[in-house]
């Protein structure tokens with residue numbers, strides 16, 4: 001029987017006045033990208049830091065390959081830190097060399113450079129890198145020991161959309177090498193694109209767990225029709241709707257029967273030129289489960 005690569009059982013972390021993580025259980029099969037999602041303060045970072053062995057749980061257990069997390073885990077795990085003590089005083093190449101020298105077994109530098117697309121920046125001071133380039137270097141540092149499991153805590157927060165897409169490609173490269181990736185994010189779109197399995201956290205608890213598509217299929221049998229408010233005539237207020245975005249003035253209509261809804265809109269004289277039909281997303285799921293917007 002293959003053990004989960006990581007399993008947490010009844011994990012708690014209490015800080016004075018707050019239960020940051022409040023009794024969570026899950027098992028991560030090897031070779032997948034597993035995502036911890038949730039809004040600010042949900043407990044994602046605390047959870048991943050306990051799994052990384054950086055934060056001590058108040059109670060609960062963490063297993064690595066079927067054994068209590070210990071020395072083997074430290075050899076075989078890679079953690080992407082948001083900064084390191086030395087990095088800004090060294091070039092990218094020097095950073096890679098220094099970190100490689102810390103491990104008895106390390107990936108050849110050329111391979112790291114290739115995986116993380118660092119060719120163009122090798123001799124640049126790390127302090128001069130853009131946000132996306134810096135994340136790529138920090139990812140390479142997490143991979144120096146050729147880890148079996150890689151931890152990425154909000155790796156794309158603050159990156160522009162292009163840099164985020166580039167980073168997703170690197171994560172897919174790591175997955176293609178049969179590594180397990182543990183990722184926290186508050187971008188539901190990122191989780192949808194990268195993760196085979198997710199848990200959604202809120203207030204230190206797990207509120208949903210499964211593959212993104214299974215979760216969506218289980219919770220939703222409907223789609224959303226989006227229509228600019230200006231094209232939404234008074235008369236069609238008979239259609240139940242909700243506002244998506246008061247700034248852009250887009251109205252959302254949730255429907256299981258697109259044809260019937262379109263007919264009703266046409267009957268009431270709505271212009272359909274700006275209409276879009278979109279499937280339900282993980283953002284919708286979060287709203288459905290908690291009654292609040294993810295990034296409110």
Ligand SMILES: Nc1ncnc2c1ncn2[C@@H]1O[C@H](COP(=O)(O)OP(=O)(O)OP(=O)(O)O)[C@@H](O)[C@H]1O
Pocket residue numbers: 015016018019020038039040041042043044045046047186
């Ligand atoms: N060292 C600490 N001391 C006291 N409280 C803490 C500490 N670390 C986290 N917390 C609290 O625990 C809760 C969970 O924080 P955590 O950083 O794990 O959430 P998160 O989901 O990662 O949020 P974010 O997306 O903002 O990083 C928050 O209420 C936070 O203020």
